[in-house]
Amino acid sequence: MSTTPSHPALDPAHALARLPELTVVDVRTPGEYASGHLPGAHNIPLDSLDRALPALRAAHGELLLVCASGARAENARAVLAGHGIPAATLTGGTRGWAARGHELHRPRGGSRAAWAMERQVRFTAGTVVLAGLALGQLHPAWLLLSAGVAGGLVYSALTDTCGMAALLAKLPHNRPRATDLDATLAALAAPGSARG
Template identity: 40%
Template sequence: MTARNTAPAIDVVDARALIANNPDTLIVDVRTPGEFETAHVPGSINLPLDQVDTHLGRIVEDAGGRMLLMCQSGGRATQACTRLAAAGLTGATVINGGMNAWIAAGGPVERGRQRWGLERQVRLVAGGIVLLSIVISSWLPEARFVAGFIGAGLTFAALTNTCAMGMLLARLPYNRGSGGDVDAALARLNAPGRRA
């Protein structure tokens, strides 16, 4: 049995109040640049989850003020928060429900070129592979093992709150978008007026 993650979290209503009352609060969006380009909270920065480990030391060293972590639904932000806390960063909090909850609560959003979210892409690819392997198994019975492998992978992803397929899809050019300037995002962590 896997231990439950206990990353500090805040709901959207409280997050919006915190941002309104504390202008040094920074929202760090850990989705892919493509997802960020599609819709993001005004003033937030994009630091994709796949870059957090690479820049962990700099993030911990440069982070000033209060940091709210956001992704599409909360899973990736929770992973980022756990990694940052393990590296010694305090003051990072996950926005419960991510962009899904933010939009549902009527939070302000800047929209750009529309793309499918990473979670939707994973469902399409995993479902497509399972469907294709079942169809092919009519001629090649061993193909059913591919469907079983994908099912096992999805089960493992749910139990560990990680997704190897999602991490691979995040690297595709489609998900990189026109943004993704990690250095600019990291520079904003230590912007004047953000030091606690």
Template identity: 40%
Template sequence: MTSADTTRHPAAVDAPTLRDWMDTPDRPRVLDVRTAGEFTTAHVPGSYNVPLDLLTEHRDELAAHLAEDVVLVCRSGARAGQAEQVLAEAAADLPNLHVLTGGVVAWEAAGAPLVRGEERWELERQVRLVAGSIVLLSVLASLVVPGAVWVAGAVGAGLAGAALTNTCAMGMALSRLPYNRRNAPSLEQVLADLRSPASRGR
């Protein structure tokens, strides 16, 4: 924000508030922490892609370039919340971090515009496919090898743990597949964006 602006925005920002805020001179930087594939499919105009795995791996370098207001965006808000925690741990003096409540889903539901590109499966959908397939195959395999049913149990336990901790190891693993990393930005590209004042308005 500019020094003359006394408006304060809460840590959680809803879609209408962000839409109005992006039309002001002190518009925030909008960082989309989904995979490059998800970002290509649809993203908030003016946002740019910083996948969660890249942000987590290079949090110190990125946090050092976040002096102004930043709104973190993902599909539903869960990964953006994780990104906020990661950046807050890297630099405790970052009071300017915000999360778009409900993510891109809420943004679209509010009638806000999206930049659309090639259709790609969202990470959550990929997790459902992989987890469901493993459970199904494990149950079928247990007809021949009774112990195979424990694989299904392990997947169930993993999904329950993911819900309780609001993290997903399977999702993070899938995010590293070539399908999700195609056109992913490099650290150098992201840092160049953060250093450029023009990137706030693109």
């Protein structure tokens, strides 16, 4: 890939205008991707990025990284920059894109619908906190479970990382099928792959 992004972040209006020349890479989980993604976006979950480096390096057109809100896309941009692969991110992610009335594509038939990662984290954290509080009625030591989740959430906010999301991303419903990822990587490396 020979182009260097003129802007590290593109707002939805500029991204829409430039969509035909961009290679859009959605770094969310397959379930999140299936719930709606930018037209022509390729799905490469954040934790599969290392495997995708050769295909991303060979992709045609400027890379635009997308996630739900922009945080994971920025993490992906930093990883790619560390490997000498320039990329831009979409300001506001797919939420910002949809909020401006731009179209989201959804796979036809049999798509796996999943909650957004942020929603999965909130559900899991809330469940663990409630379990810790309930079990704390049996023995006070269980309250440490709730305290641990609270501490993890504070750390997550301060560092803009999320260990719980990284763990949840490993669950089967959040993992790409190997054949899906292989097909995506092959499409990215193919000539004329600016839009998939």
